[in-house]
Amino acid sequence: MTTPLSPTPPLVLGIDTGGTFTDAMLLNYHTREVLAAHKSLTTKRDLSIGIEEVIDGIQITDPAAIKMVSISTTLATNAIAEGKGKRVGLLLIGYDAELVESFKMNERFATPHYYYFEGGHDLYGQEKAPLDLAGILATVNSLRGQVDALAVSSYFSPLNPEHELRVFEAVSSICDLPIVLGHQLSTKLGSIERATTAALNASLLAILQDFVVAVRRAMAHRHIDAPLMVVRGDGTLMSDEFAAQTPVETIHSGPAASAIGGRFLSGIDDALVLDVGGTTTDLALIQDGQVNVTEAGATVSGYKTAVKAADLLSIALGGDSAITLGRDRRLSLGPERVTPLAYLAHQYPPVEQRLTQLASRTWDHESAPHLQYWYILHQPQASRPLSPQQKNLLRFLADGPKSVPDILKHMGVLHPAQIVVNELFRQEILAKAGLTPTDLLHAEGRFTPWSTAAAEAALTILGRCLWQEPAKIREVVWRQANETIVRAVVAFVSGISLPPPVIKDKSFGTWVFDNSLYHRHPHLDTQFHLQIPIIGIGAPAEVFLAEVARVLHTELILPEHHEVANAVGAVAGSIMVTEEILVYPQLSAEGLDVIAYYVQTNEGREIYEVAGDALNYARSLAEERVLGAALRSGADNPQVTVEVLPNGLDSYRVGAKAMGNPRLEKR
Amino acid sequence: MTTPLSPTPPLVLGIDTGGTFTDAMLLNYHTREVLAAHKSLTTKRDLSIGIEEVIDGIQITDPAAIKMVSISTTLATNAIAEGKGKRVGLLLIGYDAELVESFKMNERFATPHYYYFEGGHDLYGQEKAPLDLAGILATVNSLRGQVDALAVSSYFSPLNPEHELRVFEAVSSICDLPIVLGHQLSTKLGSIERATTAALNASLLAILQDFVVAVRRAMAHRHIDAPLMVVRGDGTLMSDEFAAQTPVETIHSGPAASAIGGRFLSGIDDALVLDVGGTTTDLALIQDGQVNVTEAGATVSGYKTAVKAADLLSIALGGDSAITLGRDRRLSLGPERVTPLAYLAHQYPPVEQRLTQLASRTWDHESAPHLQYWYILHQPQASRPLSPQQKNLLRFLADGPKSVPDILKHMGVLHPAQIVVNELFRQEILAKAGLTPTDLLHAEGRFTPWSTAAAEAALTILGRCLWQEPAKIREVVWRQANETIVRAVVAFVSGISLPPPVIKDKSFGTWVFDNSLYHRHPHLDTQFHLQIPIIGIGAPAEVFLAEVARVLHTELILPEHHEVANAVGAVAGSIMVTEEILVYPQLSAEGLDVIAYYVQTNEGREIYEVAGDALNYARSLAEERVLGAALRSGADNPQVTVEVLPNGLDSYRVGAKAMGNPRLEKR
């Protein structure tokens, strides 16, 4: 009597929101087959728009079959890099201000609003000085309206978080700002990294929360009601709740997902993964099938954090990197990302007309600045206060993009810096366009979805300014891209920092590098041989990487679906939860004898007479806690490992880790 | 870049738990195509077992595609019919005990525990007498341990529920028993029906709650996480929450679903639906595509209730009705339902041996009682207290079914009534088996899944006792079945009660009926011509109904999937919510003038000076309330209709109804 249905296996939807593109793909979780994939432009001002578009592109016919959505995002990394995080007040307790300042370590705090207060503990967890709570509260009162979040880091707080907790209690009584405590993010003892991490986390809280809500909203529109996971910087997954609490952990989430996706798609366990996006190119190593993780703490935009993340290098070079002519009349590529002229002209035909017109003026050798456009990306909200100058500019741009020289003329100024509009770019009310590698591809006929005429015209204009053929310009740009990437690969894989690409550098390093690329030396050849293949990820990977692989004497592997490998990587990870508990001695009053051992967790402290008991307790507590957290995060039958690491004299870090595949039932 | 998936449309799972079989079917809600269907035996002791089995039989490959589960059930009807409801204490307030008793209306209360108290209101909602709360509380205290639930009905409570509400407050302060209030179930003014309905509702609360939990559990085992609906007695759907609160509304749920399913499968808008089950045959009329509903209140097991339900007739005749030999040596069919001997013998081969042995004893004309078996259906819980006699019986039955004569001998008694085991049958620890129409089908080779040999032997034995050939026995039984059904059809459709089938009745009615069936009169023929077709539902429908249709001169339609039409009907209904508000006058102190109008809802009372205002308020309130309830029940865009019915002098019943199809998204 039974007519069986065709089976619908559990599907998972992976999404990656990169700097330029948002990718999505639908995977049959059991067979690991990619069923559908799609790419949309990332909409930085509201990522959910791009996410909705990309989900729409996937044509999901049965949203209920989707058992998990997982997302990786460069949101946190970008917000930090572009200074778009929320404004953070950093309260430093027991830090030696003089010492910090004298070593300029304050530059590493990731916020200009940092304040020193009395308090903190010593390396035995004993109070160093009484907490200056009144001072802290007065400062917080005075910061009203100037910061959006607070971070607190107390000296040796992982050993004794009491002062951080007291500050939390008191400060949350007088204001509503979110407050991040250093000891909750890192049990490691580096006080500067802890402060940086806390400050970054605070600056990202609201951003990641909005993001999660936006994704959930996009899911709701498509009737997808499934657990949402976010990729950590080490490629493992965490629940959206965790992610919203600890956004710093999403630093490098995108590149980590790319690497995992690249491995997954290629099936290769040892390789260098190079992900070429619109804005950046990311490098990561796969060893024994795992993404290399840096134990030391990830560095992002020069800020060294205490966040364990994929060991990777991200360089500001991609398909949409700006090609500009410097004052020295040299071409440079990046680091700024702009809208390709081919795309702008495609959207606004007058731009194409203008460029072709300019290109025909054979006498004009100074029109390179005319290749830079500003335009309105979306209208500002009516409620937004604008300066008269800003209003003027917006009126001028109302009927379409204008070149920078035209803008300067209209505004009656000599330099773009005289127009105070950074905030408008930041909020993506305005955007810039210019010549990019994407335009080169148009001119070469290798990728031509938009205006080839505009791209050719722009190249002609730029070539004329440099008294060069357009072909030569292209060659220079590609060579520079290749060189930049090879330099990054060599530095990254070797672990040795290369000399900067300064002109007229006469060091041996520079020579070897140049020679290995260009084989200039007639007698002494040098070569790079990368012993592992390169897995190329991202749509422009082939264009950018073919020469790189050749130069490095290795194979370039472009697995099927490599354009969306990051989205694949978003779902390929395991759910992981870690926990660290510190065990350290309590000293006698004279400080000479160890009289007991503290077991210190985020939430409390227990005391044991014997080190063994303390360690046993810490071990079982850590195990139980990671297990609980992993279950709550939706891990199926998580496996727990516990390890005890010495952490200085008589001190230990007890680390537990629970990992499991996502449980794909409805929670 | 996109590979579309094959679409999975929203599916709905319909389940019907009948007296004998539990049916399930999977429907594509949009195309209305039956994708799969299955039948299992109903397990009365725990309906969820049969439900799990039937769901398993459906082979659901994608539980997430199921957007609604809907279930119809004869649970409530059966519990009432078999006296298996919980024990109810009925508190009657302001009822005239003498009047009730003198007209024997107390027999209609559906519980032997009823108590009269002072109190109640008059037909203007004014207090008739003060409430005797102390007396009520004392009675409730004395009932501890003797009842499982309480029902309260106060005189004219729909006009003024104050006394019921006060009793609720006070009684729920002194005990945990569930309490049902009459005015919440019916706004109609019949005090006896209201009391009966309240008592029945109270007796069914725990039963329906357990049932809903059991279904949810079965769903959970199959990973189905969807809204659960229950079919009302009128074929509409309510949420499982509503059903658990007002189980009386599920009275006739099964037959109503059958009727709706029959209509749905046949596409015929006017017909008589006959659902032949194992235990009963149910009759319902379809007119203009709707199930006929009785406004007067459904009657169940002779109890007249205030529940609006499908107008139907259920007769105790089905495939598993017991065929027994009475003291007058006449064969009778039903009303008891027993396990067919063919099935019992199939499960216990010694039964088959025993029956064939008996059949071969040509000299034995008294062995008909040997066709009745008792056996252990499932072991009693260890904690259950058993009498020595019960223990003795259970020990005797431990190695298999035994015939009634063997049991009487072993127990040393002369009549089954001397063995106090009703409770064991009630709890389905013991069960009975005997000869049934199902056995006849085996003997005739028309339906032979189990032991044909046992069925044949039993017929031989019974025939010998009656000095008849087995074929003759079969003929008699089928004729009787046919007659019983035709009688029911004629009475039901005509609305006229027929004279009872008593032997030697000489009434014209009896003659006409007999003659129309058997055309006995040589000169005067009479015929029934049913002007609408019969839609046959249920596995044995063809066997039982072919002759019925012939006798009634109509067509028998057996739509595809008719065996599971009840399960189809479970999902074919709309979600409906109704609400009634009473508007009635407030009289002046002398009782001569109307000085204002009350608007009385379940929860409160408002007062208006002008009737028009009161009616307007009642109308909008009723509309808003049904709309709210329908939305909460999961109706999609429910349509509301409101009507005002006069309800005696200056009084009105304002009825609102909201109906909508189920919203098939995840709630």
Added chain:
Amino acid sequence: MELIRIDTQKAYEQLRDRIVRLQLAPGALIDEQQLSAELDLSPTAVREAIKLLAHDGLVQVTPRHGLYVAPVSLEDLAQLSEMRAPLEALCARLAAQRATADELAVLAALRQEHHGIAASDSGRLFELDHRFHQAIAGAAHNKYLAQTLETFFGLSQRLWYLALPEIASLPAAVEKHLDMMAAIQAGDADRAERLMRTHVQSFYDEVKEILAKKLG
């Protein structure tokens, strides 16, 4: 309990009972998957039930960690008694001022029931004590007060179960209700308030003493 699915309700009751009766030990890790299997109820139902228990304060969620049965401490007991003593006293006072005839009838019925319970039947005495407090809360005619006291009663239950084997004064405590009822019936607000305060306080004191020994 109106927005709650029926199987969630079932899971809630069963889990609450396990926690209150200490079958799920204070501080124990809660494994939803396992509980779902044990109770044979859907994961959704168990998850929803746990949310409700968290709302009741019987389950705790640590910020980045799992779900735990809330631990018990003497500190909790002290805080509960500090809240309950004045609130129950206020409640008795208001009840003495406001109890309707119906409510007095309920109190009388509870008193009647009390006569039928053996002093050794701590289960029923316990239950009766709860009803008695609920009835007085009802008679105080303040829904917020009644809700608050009900919540605290729930939280206290577990502590009492911990102490129960050693509580000696339960029958005596319940006996006190009779005096209190008399005061409420007589409308003697001061006396009702005083008796209630003493009743609650002394009971807490006894439980505290027992638990102090147990919990160290």
Added chain:
Amino acid sequence: MELIRIDTQKAYEQLRDRIVRLQLAPGALIDEQQLSAELDLSPTAVREAIKLLAHDGLVQVTPRHGLYVAPVSLEDLAQLSEMRAPLEALCARLAAQRATADELAVLAALRQEHHGIAASDSGRLFELDHRFHQAIAGAAHNKYLAQTLETFFGLSQRLWYLALPEIASLPAAVEKHLDMMAAIQAGDADRAERLMRTHVQSFYDEVKEILAKKLG
């Protein structure tokens, strides 16, 4: 708020705000489908949020009917004040006895903030009043007391918004905090208790008078 999905949290905050600020009128029918569309959040999120609001007492579910924004009544106000006055007073007393140096620092900081707020800025004064009560509740060192008062504060908010346009004494009421703080700082429990009782009671009295006119 730990077991709650992030979009549920968002829906909860937005709906709560609408209800408290009377944009969703007391007694209005709640249409989940429509709200889900309006807030542009998933039906699941809205449904969960409504459950939480029902728990807060801001949404009501009638037994067989739909979901409604809880109505407001003077009776509610009276019951709330009856509960809050003694509890806030108890709270002030306990705070005077128990406040730590940290907590006194918080109170001082709030006082400092008060100086910076214009008397006409009722929004900020309102917020400050809330913080002040929270801080005292924290200083009383009884989590149950603090939770209970927070719940009642939430319920009172809507009534206050109803009265707000006509409340004259808000700055004065907030001013009272300064005296109270002095008493708590001095450890004068009796005085703190008395001041708090008067503060809460007189504020409720004013609100009551305004609402009595409004609600009839």
